[in-house]
Amino acid sequence: MTVTIKKVGVIGSGQMGNGIAHVAALAGLDVVLNDVSDERLRSAMATINGHLSRQVAKKAITEDARKQALARISSTETLDGLADCDLVIESAVEKEEVKRKIFHELCSVLKPEAIVATNSSSISITRLAASTDRPERFIGIHFMNPVPAMELVELIRGIATDDLTFDTAKEFVTRLGKQVAVSEDFPAFIVNRILLPMINEAIYTLYEGVGNVEAIDAAMKLGAHHPMGPLELADFIGLDTCLSIMQVLHEGLADSKYRPCPLLVKYVEAGWLGRKTQRGFYDYRGDKPVPTR
Numbered sequence: 001m002t003v004t005i006k007k008v009g010v011i012g013s014g015q016m017g018n019g020i021a022h023v024a025a026l027a028g029l030d031v032v033l034n035d036v037s038d039e040r041l042r043s044a045m046a047t048i049n050g051h052l053s054r055q056v057a058k059k060a061i062t063e064d065a066r067k068q069a070l071a072r073i074s075s076t077e078t079l080d081g082l083a084d085c086d087l088v089i090e091s092a093v094e095k096e097e098v099k100r101k102i103f104h105e106l107c108s109v110l111k112p113e114a115i116v117a118t119n120s121s122s123i124s125i126t127r128l129a130a131s132t133d134r135p136e137r138f139i140g141i142h143f144m145n146p147v148p149a150m151e152l153v154e155l156i157r158g159i160a161t162d163d164l165t166f167d168t169a170k171e172f173v174t175r176l177g178k179q180v181a182v183s184e185d186f187p188a189f190i191v192n193r194i195l196l197p198m199i200n201e202a203i204y205t206l207y208e209g210v211g212n213v214e215a216i217d218a219a220m221k222l223g224a225h226h227p228m229g230p231l232e233l234a235d236f237i238g239l240d241t242c243l244s245i246m247q248v249l250h251e252g253l254a255d256s257k258y259r260p261c262p263l264l265v266k267y268v269e270a271g272w273l274g275r276k277t278q279r280g281f282y283d284y285r286g287d288k289p290v291p292t293r
């Protein structure tokens, strides 16, 4: 048995939130996108339109589908605007205190039967669930970046997540045309438990002078057939998010092998967060990306 999902709320309109809104609207669901400022929301709508238009140009979708998907997405600056959603997916920054505050406010306005999910990359689902009034209707629905292009979504149950919530989340993900991988609730789940230590090691390889940015990325693209080099991928994910995930792994598993590279910490402290701030391991402000080391 599953719950019928017609209206989906998405909190956070950054690269992941706008991707989730994009694929949900294309699948025929009504979407309400929330962020802290109107400027962010306008920029997210423009990004979604740009990605939909690219799909039209590639003949992956029709012009009519683009228009209908856009018309299904509304936006709101307040969590009140999500009150009648059947499912709300939180996709704000990877900071536990921010997420807990969102859930606290959200649950006070959201209808009691609605399901709450997080797109967190690493944080304990059980702990986040405990900050809500509905741990049994709370689940991790972890999309991959870029959402419209990646096939996989991880589903993570907290200790209290009930079968109805799990089955409904699975049906929702399937409706979006994505494949499910089920992960137990341990730090960073499956994909990031494997991927982020590789990225962190690439940053150590740079830090220790084994290779420069170009050599490291070329090595993994041409030598291991990765679609993006690890430093290019780190910039794509966001260096703040990469650091947060490594911190969750380091603290959660108490093993020094997950120690975040000091160079990653330095880039984040500089506000060089990758593509989203135009500078990270590459500088994106010119015509083409230029390595910063």
Ligand SMILES: CC(=O)CC(=O)SCCNC(=O)CCNC(=O)[C@H](O)C(C)(C)COP(=O)(O)OP(=O)(O)OC[C@H]1O[C@@H](n2cnc3c(N)ncnc32)[C@H](O)[C@@H]1OP(=O)(O)O
Residues within 6 Å of the ligand: 051, 054, 055, 058, 060, 120, 121, 143, 144, 145, 146, 147, 148, 149, 150, 191, 192, 195, 227, 228, 233, 237, 241
């Ligand atoms: C951190 C976490 O918690 C978990 C994660 O997400 S980890 C990150 C996981 N993601 C990856 O590892 C991505 C690795 N990179 C890739 O797979 C590829 O480089 C890529 C798919 C991003 C681009 O592939 P490409 O062949 O160079 O580009 P291109 O042919 O232009 O695009 C392929 C598709 O991706 C879409 N796409 C590319 N970039 C996009 C973006 N930024 N946003 C939305 N869609 C995008 C394109 O529209 C295209 O879609 P269609 O197949 O429907 O036409």
Ligand SMILES: NC(=O)C1=CN([C@@H]2O[C@H](COP(=O)(O)OP(=O)(O)OC[C@H]3O[C@@H](n4cnc5c(N)ncnc54)[C@H](OP(=O)(O)O)[C@@H]3O)[C@@H](O)[C@H]2O)C=CC1
Residues within 6 Å of the ligand: 011, 012, 013, 014, 015, 016, 017, 034, 035, 036, 040, 091, 092, 093, 094, 095, 098, 102, 119, 120, 121, 122, 142, 143, 144, 145, 236, 237, 238, 241, 276
């Ligand atoms: N990047 C990735 O590859 C992946 C990320 N994730 C996860 O998805 C989540 C979002 O990441 P991502 O989209 O990359 O991050 P971004 O930094 O691109 O976007 C986060 C968005 O959330 C907004 N925000 C911050 N606080 C609030 C709030 N209280 N209420 C509503 N919106 C808020 C931010 O606004 P402002 O900038 O103004 O603070 C920003 O627009 C994180 O949990 C991350 O771990 C999951 C899979 C892949």
